[in-house]
Amino acid sequence: MPARSHPDHFPAATRLLHWAAAALLIAAFVLGLTLEEWPRGPQRDTAAMLHYSVGTLVLAVAMIRLLRRLLLPQPPVQGSRPVRLAAGAMHWILYAAMIALPVTGAFDRWARGRRLALFGDNVIAAPFPIGGGKLWKEAHELIAYTLVALVVAHVAAAIWHHLVMKDDTLRRMLPAR
Template identity: 45%
Template sequence: MAIRDTPTGHGIPARLLHWGIAGLVAAAWLLGNFMEDLLPRGPARQAGLDRHAGLDAPVIGLSLLRLYRRAVNPAPPDPPGTPAWQARAVHPADVTLYAPTLAVPLSGVLDRWVRGRPLAPFGLIPMPPPFTPPFGRVWGEAHEVLANRLLLAVAADVAAALWHHLVLRDAVLRRMLLGRG
């Protein structure tokens, strides 16, 4: 597997960023959705929510790094024979994933800061609110709505990747898989 992208696949950095962000987002979504429902109010529930919030900063950082990487290193070309409509759909599909990948954790950070709570990435160094965000509790509602919107975008991305792999039998999915692909 190459370090840089090639015409046949993404390089190691792109793949690691893709799957690293996917893993962090999945962990944050699971913690955020089930911690409040499964645990009564108290220290254990708060610890779970703090862990959930602590994933925001790494997701933001890796997402910004991925966007920078994508700006300086465009994606590999589409496989030969790709219909024009599919090639045109790639950019809007990427925006559909990248925008909420940043908006969800940013709204989560702002929600914590509105509540006067620090952010502690991975439970480590607490970062107190540097300012009180405007709009109050809107950030918490936005965070939940955007998280569910991101879940739908991820489901569409997975469905498209499987469609490419199982129906079209092209290399689109293999370009992003870890290992030899």
């Protein structure tokens, strides 16, 4: 008999998407940090293609998570009203950043007249003229570092709930036992 979720726990699909987003964000960030270290050539092109591809997966997972959040009932947030408002605001900001990050990355490529190589030889040209040049790269990097700070705050809040508040906030997103 399959294990059922506790009503206050997130469904298995939501938990899977949450942890998939976390893993993809880490992979994209590490690839992005190391991209400039690669010497120009085929290996760097492959690393760049992997960065763009993982970024595209981040966008897809973020959009699916956002749609699920908008369309499906969510377990109630635990804590006082200010805690619930802060948690809600944090989640919406995380969604916005996870969507803006790959979009600004694509716009950076296109604004500099380059195509976006995804998942091997799949190349996407700019869908329309995009100005801004290096502004998109700066926005992309700023959002990336901001997202890192937001994720650190998100993790710290989950740990605080677990260790200090001694509630089930963290357990609700962990795999079911």
